[in-house]
Amino acid sequence: MKPLREFDIAFVGLNPGVHSFQYAIGDSFFDNFEEPKDFSNCVVSVNLTLDKKSNFFLLKFEIGGKATVTCDRCGELFEMQLWDDFNQIVKLVENPEELASSEEDPDVSYLLKTESHLNVADFIYEFIHLSIPMQRIHPDNADGKSGCNPKVIEMLEQMNQQAKENDNPIWKGLDKFKDN
DSSP states (O other), X not given: OOTTGGGEEEOTTXXXXXXXXXXXXXXXXXXXXXXXXXXXXXXEEEEEEEEEOSSEEEEEEEEEEEEEEEOTTTOOEEEEEEEEXXXXXXXXXXXXXXXXXXXXXXXXXXXXXXXXXXXOXXXXXXXXXXXXXXXXXXXXXXXXXXXXXXXXXXXXXXXXXXXXXXXXXXXXXXXXGTTO
8 A cells, every 4th residue: 555645636536626625644644754854743734725727736735733843042842833824736747757847936846647646745744844934932921031941041141141241352343333
């Protein structure tokens, strides 16, 4: 049995128009891919809307859920809420490899006209990764203070203060050019 078969959409039997699909994604989904992930405890729901046209499909992926990530500021784990949506166009063509190599638009994919199924697992994998921001920092608490570990924040502030005290006097005269 082919892995990720549940992500195959048999589009040949679908009438033209809008069709909806839902997928529940957990950590086991990512085991099917070689790239290591930098998050854990992933619980994501994907709502896919496929608008079938005569020679192409308009896909809209809505990603929602949560994942545990490491805070870039304090180094502790926290649960990050995920939400994003992505659009993808899949064109049915005679020569998908040739068009894919010459096309530079990442929002357009090509599929051989004789195919009968579209597997959306790679799209889901990519879009979940794109839903997680590059910079991951604890959100602020209800009182407006950082959600990071207070001991780490205190150490960072001390290090910042020490760096200011140890500024090299050679560079002092250049500070006036900093904002120009």
